[in-house]
Amino acid sequence: MHTVELLPTDEVSARVRALWDRLAAAGLPSLATHQHPTNRPHLTLVTAESLTGLPPLGLPLEFTLTEVRMLGRALVWAVMPSSSLRALHSAVWSSIGGWPPSPEFEPHLSLALRMPEQSRPAALDLLATTPPLSGTFIAARTYDTDHRTVRDL
Numbered sequence: 001m002h003t004v005e006l007l008p009t010d011e012v013s014a015r016v017r018a019l020w021d022r023l024a025a026a027g028l029p030s031l032a033t034h035q036h037p038t039n040r041p042h043l044t045l046v047t048a049e050s051l052t053g054l055p056p057l058g059l060p061l062e063f064t065l066t067e068v069r070m071l072g073r074a075l076v077w078a079v080m081p082s083s084s085l086r087a088l089h090s091a092v093w094s095s096i097g098g099w100p101p102s103p104e105f106e107p108h109l110s111l112a113l114r115m116p117e118q119s120r121p122a123a124l125d126l127l128a129t130t131p132p133l134s135g136t137f138i139a140a141r142t143y144d145t146d147h148r149t150v151r152d153l
């Protein structure tokens with residue numbers, strides 16, 4: 001499988017990494033502890049078997065990070081689903097046959113994966129005062145899940 005990931009500016013990445021560090025310093029799960037060299041803040045736009053037919057991504061793209069919340073078992077910083085971000089997602093998903101086979105899209109930047117249920121209240125409380133942040137996606141990459149490698153798009 002291959003992802004299409006949008007990458008924010010260094011400033012936004014630093015703010016996300018600061019939240020990762022706050023979680024880790026509090027003894028909570030965090031992507032700060034994920035040591036793979038490809039680990040960096042990103043928005044996964046779509047996952048697909050192939051990138052054949054990938055349309056132009058039209059970057060840069062402005063966005064707003066809104067609230068920190070749970071998305072399933074992941075702690076995330078939600079991205080406001082603007083009309084331009086939704087249009088990009090739809091165009092990419094329909095062009096390359098994204099997975100899963102439905103266009104549901106909850107844009108976010110991940111802060112922690114597989115957050116244990118008993119840790120969720122503490123994590124949400126710790127980051128409850130995180131203010132919204134405006135930023136720009138300036139680049140894109142693909143992550144090959146089979147080989148655990150990335151390539152710029």
